[in-house]
Amino acid sequence: MSHSGKNVESVVSHGLCTGCGTCEGICPQSSIIMELDKEKAIYLPSIKAGGCTFCGMCVSVCPGKFVDFKDLNQKIFNQPSSDFLLGHYNNCYLSHACDRKVRYKSSSGGLVTSVILFALREGLIDGALVTRMSKDNPIIPEPFIARTEQEVISACGSKYCPVPANKVINEILKVEGKYAVVGLPCHIQGIRKAELINKKLKERIVLHLGIFCGTTKTFSATNNYTNQLGIDEINISNISYRGSGWPGKLSICVKNNDESYYEEQYLKYYSCEFCSYTPWRCTVCIDQAAEFADLSFADAWLDEVIGVDKCGSSIVVSRTKVAEDIIQKMQLKGVAVFSQITADKVNKSQGFFPRKNYLELENTCLWPFMGGIFHDIIMMNY
Ligand SMILES: Cc1cc2nc3c(=O)[nH]c(=O)nc-3n(C[C@H](O)[C@H](O)[C@H](O)COP(=O)(O)OP(=O)(O)OC[C@H]3O[C@@H](n4cnc5c(N)ncnc54)[C@H](O)[C@@H]3O)c2cc1C
Numbered sequence: 001m002s003h004s005g006k007n008v009e010s011v012v013s014h015g016l017c018t019g020c021g022t023c024e025g026i027c028p029q030s031s032i033i034m035e036l037d038k039e040k041a042i043y044l045p046s047i048k049a050g051g052c053t054f055c056g057m058c059v060s061v062c063p064g065k066f067v068d069f070k071d072l073n074q075k076i077f078n079q080p081s082s083d084f085l086l087g088h089y090n091n092c093y094l095s096h097a098c099d100r101k102v103r104y105k106s107s108s109g110g111l112v113t114s115v116i117l118f119a120l121r122e123g124l125i126d127g128a129l130v131t132r133m134s135k136d137n138p139i140i141p142e143p144f145i146a147r148t149e150q151e152v153i154s155a156c157g158s159k160y161c162p163v164p165a166n167k168v169i170n171e172i173l174k175v176e177g178k179y180a181v182v183g184l185p186c187h188i189q190g191i192r193k194a195e196l197i198n199k200k201l202k203e204r205i206v207l208h209l210g211i212f213c214g215t216t217k218t219f220s221a222t223n224n225y226t227n228q229l230g231i232d233e234i235n236i237s238n239i240s241y242r243g244s245g246w247p248g249k250l251s252i253c254v255k256n257n258d259e260s261y262y263e264e265q266y267l268k269y270y271s272c273e274f275c276s277y278t279p280w281r282c283t284v285c286i287d288q289a290a291e292f293a294d295l296s297f298a299d300a301w302l303d304e305v306i307g308v309d310k311c312g313s314s315i316v317v318s319r320t321k322v323a324e325d326i327i328q329k330m331q332l333k334g335v336a337v338f339s340q341i342t343a344d345k346v347n348k349s350q351g352f353f354p355r356k357n358y359l360e361l362e363n364t365c366l367w368p369f370m371g372g373i374f375h376d377i378i379m380m381n382y
Pocket residue numbers: 105106107108109110111112113114130131132155156157158159160161162163165182183184187211212213214215216217297298299300301314315350
């Protein structure tokens with residue numbers, strides 16, 4: 001569908017922007033910039049005055065406006081989705097990295113980081129789009145292309161704040177090479193849509209690593225939490241939302257006249273209050289499993305792991321041959337341990353993806369008001 005004559009302003013004005021940054025990354029005129037909306041505490045695209053030629057490319061790649069699940073399944077996997085909740089998959093695993101330092105520092109089993117390190121060492125990729133917290137302003141995420149092992153490890157761990165990761169695809173377009181990309185479901189959707197219209201991007205991105213996502217959080221989640229601790233965000237010198245085992249903890253370093261250190265268990269700070277700062281667009285997203293990734297990764301919220309495994313394990317869903325080959329090689333070379341689990345177990349670990357089930361609930365008219373809103377959005381996305 002041609003979108004010429006339009007730009008992403010229409011997506012923003014309808015409240016559909018996911019903040020993924022694909023529009024900034026793809027804009028041929030470099031006329032879009034992801035800017036912090038202070039009121040909403042999320043990133044939104046802003047169009048530079050006089051720069052837009054209304055070519056419509058930003059709208060064509062936008063996952064906030066529309067995702068054709070059937071078409072993408074066909075184009076990426078050559079078949080319809082095999083599992084209503086999880087999306088197309090080949091195999092599901094419970095897994096952890098064998099490198100103890102990576103496993104300890106990461107969110108769950110350190111698998112995302114291990115896959116990138118493995119792909120770099122094997123020469124499968126020259127770099128990976130990952131996200132670390134900025135050194136200059138540690139409460140701001142900094143998506144970048146990591147090209148060394150140290151850089152990949154510096155990006156370990158989940159960031160519970162808005163991340164416009166895909167703005168960095170303009171670097172992938174500029175610099176030749178093979179790349180992996182790491183992102184939430186909306187990032188992966190944006191990249192896959194961009195690959196449909198940009199051959200260079202499709203050739204260069206050889207590995208899509210998707211993170212399961214229950215919803216992300218606005219900057220207000222962290223801001224409210226640090227305010228309650230009496231910390232002025234301007235004095236934060238380091239923040240990490242996960243890591244130090246599993247499920248891990250939030251760690252904050254504060255520099256005033258002296259240096260102080262705060263930490264809180266993940267299961268305590270990731271409360272109803274913290275989660276109440278969820279961007280509206282996330283609440284109507286039905287892709288919690290990063291269905292269009294080659295490999296999707298999740299916390300292992302399983303009975304045999306909770307309270308038992310303090311080091312961390314990841315659930316890994318492999319969806320393509322490239323992904324399956326990497327898993328087999330990592331296993332063979334002792335880089336990570338994988339044991340097969342059922343898709344049903346994965347779905348159960350995520351509470352059976354409540355928002356996807358909304359599709360069914362909505363049909364039963366159990367949710368006459370919310371159902372109506374969901375229906376409109378889902379139909380736009382499905
Ligand atoms: C906002 C958010 C919501 C999540 N919701 C769920 C959920 O509902 N259920 C579930 O099981 N798991 C969820 N996860 C995934 C989980 O927290 C772990 O990321 C996942 O298990 C992979 O862990 P790992 O140890 O293999 O990754 P690691 O080795 O720690 O690597 C994580 C990678 O993800 C990248 N990254 C981190 N945060 C972001 C971000 N916000 N945007 C883009 N890239 C990022 C980092 O750059 C790093 O490369 C969520 C993660 C995030 C960030």
